[in-house]
Amino acid sequence: MNHRGKLKEKKRIVVKVGTSSLIHKSTGNINLFRLEKLIRVLTDLHNSGKDVVLVSSGAIGVGFKALGLSRRPDSLPLKQACSAVGQGQLMMIYQKLFAEYNQGSAQILITKETMLNDERRFNAKNTFEQLLKLGVIPIVNENDTVSTEEIEFGDNDTLSAVVTSVVGGDLLILLTDIDGLYTDDPHKNQAAKLITEVSVIDERIENMAKGAVTKVGTGGMATKIAAANIVTDAGADMVIVNSDDLNNLNRVIAGEEIGTLFLAHKRKDFNLKKYLVERPYFRKG
Numbered sequence: 408m409n410h411r412g413k414l415k416e417k418k419r420i421v422v423k424v425g426t427s428s429l430i431h432k433s434t435g436n437i438n439l440f441r442l443e444k445l446i447r448v449l450t451d452l453h454n455s456g457k458d459v460v461l462v463s464s465g466a467i468g469v470g471f472k473a474l475g476l477s478r479r480p481d482s483l484p485l486k487q488a489c490s491a492v493g494q495g496q497l498m499m500i501y502q503k504l505f506a507e508y509n510q511g512s513a514q515i516l517i518t519k520e521t522m523l524n525d526e527r528r529f530n531a532k533n534t535f536e537q538l539l540k541l542g543v544i545p546i547v548n549e550n551d552t553v554s555t556e557e558i559e560f561g562d563n564d565t566l567s568a569v570v571t572s573v574v575g576g577d578l579l580i581l582l583t584d585i586d587g588l589y590t591d592d593p594h595k596n597q598a599a600k601l602i603t604e605v606s607v608i609d610e611r612i613e614n615m616a617k618g619a620v621t622k623v624g625t626g627g628m629a630t631k632i633a634a635a636n637i638v639t640d641a642g643a644d645m646v647i648v649n650s651d652d653l654n655n656l657n658r659v660i661a662g663e664e665i666g667t668l669f670l671a672h673k674r675k676d677f678n679l680k681k682y683l684v685e686r687p688y689f690r691k692g
Contacts, residue, residue, distance in 0.1 A: 410604065410670060411662040414644065417578040419458040419539075420660070422449065423567035424582045426464040428650035435472050437465075437497075443504055444653045445582075449544060450508040452660065458539045460574060462547045462567035463501070469493035494548065501546055511543040516550035522569055523680055535574045568634035572641040572679050577671075579638050580659055581631055582650035587667030588628060590615060605669045608636055635669040637682050642673030 424445060431438050453459045467486055470493025471479055480486050498514050505512040515534065521527045538545050549566055564581060571579045591599040605612055613632055631647055638645040648655045648666030658665045 409662075410644075410668060411664055413662075414578060414646075414660060414668075415662050417457070417644070417660070419460075419574060419576045419578075420452065421460045421462060421567055421571045421574070421576045421579045422582065422656065423462040423563055423579065424464065424650065425563065425584070426468040427584050428582050429463075429465045430468060435468065437469060437500065439500075441650075441653065442500065446501070446504045446510075447508065448653050448656050450505065450510040452656065453510065453542070453544060457660075458574075458576075459544050460535070460539075460547065460570060460576065461544060462563055462570055463497070464548070464563045465497050466490045466494040466548055469497050497548075498546065505544065511541070513538050513543050513545050515545050515547045517547060517566065517570070518550045519683060522573070523683055528573060528679075532573050535570075539574070562630045564630040564634040565637070568637035568641075568645075569679065569683070571638050571643050571645075572677075577643050579634070579643055579645040580656060581634065581645065581647045582653075582656070583631070583647060584650065585628075585647075586649045587647045588612070588615060588631075602667055603664055605635070605667060607672075608632060608639065608669070637679070639669050639671050640674045640677050640682075641679070642671050642677070644671045645669040 429438060429442060430436060449459050449461060467479065467489045470489030470491070473492050473496060474489060476485075476489070480489055494514075494516070502512050515531070515538075517531065521531060535545060547566065547570055549563065567579055567581065570576070585593070586601055588602045588605065589599040590602065593599040593601075602612075602615075613629075615628070615632075635645050646659050646666050646668050648659055655665055
């Protein structure tokens with residue numbers, strides 16, 4: 408069966424971009440060229456008739472640079488201060504660039520607590536639906552300014568999976584700094600091979616996810632496998648693909664064999680709240 412070819416038929420697509428994909432690694436400043444290219448690709452995807460939701464990291468990364476700090480903060484209050492500064496700046500840039508293509512955009516900030524509360528989750532879903540009906544691209548991030556360690560998602564891979572479930576997305580694309588899931592860490596093992604398709608996320612696959620933390624972002628392959636668990640059980644496909652070339656987004660939608668494709672297998676008993684409460688890989692520490 409040509410699973411890749413079916414990606415052309417996806418109608419509601421969630422795209423997650425990490426901090427490391429948005430900045431100049433040497434300085435930590437925003438890479439405006441890459442950001443503009445991302446927005447152009449997303450707008451064109453929307454123009455082709457797709458619903459598009461963007462989950463964007465970067466608020467803390469932008470904020471700590473704006474505040475003149477030398478590195479990403481460790482303390483929660485300082486992280487929240489950086490997020491308060493950075494989120495506004497990041498959205499200002501996003502909205503300005505989207506406006507250049509006559510594409511409406513909107514900010515949605517979410518906490519894990521929002522998703523655990525039935526009424527708030529329902530209201531969030533309605534907001535997404537209305538924005539998408541109006542032709543707007545929602546830009547989602549965790550509300551770091553009010554999140555605490557006990558109630559935060561902690562990474563936007565998980566957040567993007569939750570958003571995909573809530574909006575009824577049929578494809579999640581994770582843009583990252585690696586080509587996909589490998590049999591081993593390709594930076595340390597040259598014999599590591601790219602896995603192009605995963606039909607079942609078993610213990611063998613989870614053991615390959617040797618989580619890593621970049622200089623400016625959080626998460627790693629472990630959080631992406633955790634995200635794939637949610638997304639595929641919710642009934643959507645997920646693709647991990649390298650963000651070095653943002654045309655890879657188009658290649659994924661065109662059905663080209665690029666990155667790692669995790670195949671949907673919707674569970675009849677799927678319950679998002681249970682994933683957030685019970686699954687061990689959502690707990691910090």
